[in-house]
Amino acid sequence: MNLKEMVGNKAAEFVKDGMVVGLGTGSTAYYMVEAVGKRVKEDGLSITGVTTSHRTTEHAEKLGIPLKDINDVDKIDVTIDGADEISDDYQGIKGGGGAHLFEKMVANQSDEVIWIVDNSKLVHKLGAFPLPVEVVKFGCQQVFRLFEEKDMKPSFRKDDSDEFYLTDSGNYIIDLHLEQIDNPHELAKWLDSLTGVVEHGLFLDCVTKVIVGTENGPEVKE
Ligand code: 5RP
Helix, strand or coil, X not given: CCHHHHHHXXXXXXXXXXXXXXXXXXXXXXXXXXXXXXXXXXXXXXXXXXXXXXXXXXXXXXXXXXXXXXXXXXXXXXXXXXXXXXXXXXXXXXXXCCCHXXXXXXXXXXEEEEEEXXXXXXXXXXXXXXXXXXECCCCHHHHXXXXXXXXXXXXXXXXXCCCECCCCCXXXXXXXXXXXXXXHHHHHHHHHCCCCEEEECEECXXXXXXXXXXXXXXXXXX
């Protein structure tokens, strides 16, 4: 079993009957969705899923997991999602899969947020992974130039056909190649203040549990 599958399976154990469950996006979250789907099908687990991307919606529907739109739930009991980097103080970068807008909205409504990662995602400080910033198309070159002026080494994300990558909301993503982020809260506040920025991939003070895949098995950190 690979490490992603190991943590996906472990995380599914935290899902209980009757819960509203935020279903994350990405190659690690994929295994958690599989494991939750298996429990729904084989054990009669009764849950409602709230998905964080069109990809996860398709996957969950195929597995027969009952879903609701985020607009139709009062709150979410637990959200399980992957992450691109997690620092020593449990701050995170997400959005490598371009889904960080919906992922953050779902996480913000959740009583508990569990991140599932293999141990390669644990870092001392954030920033080696390019920080995704979702921007509206209108005026995106101005935002890009501002990042250039600030020496934030921006690049527009492209898809496999070398076209601008489009998010589920039809926006673009600018990745910032910062190498090291010394003050994530200050950076998040500044990005939040920019007109044209829809959402960035800094997920700060939001995780309640991290499940790390190691050669010796899954480690649960709270
Ligand atoms: C998608 C995400 C993913 O959770 C993150 O990129 C981790 O993905 P993976 O498990 O495939 O490494 O934030 O927007």
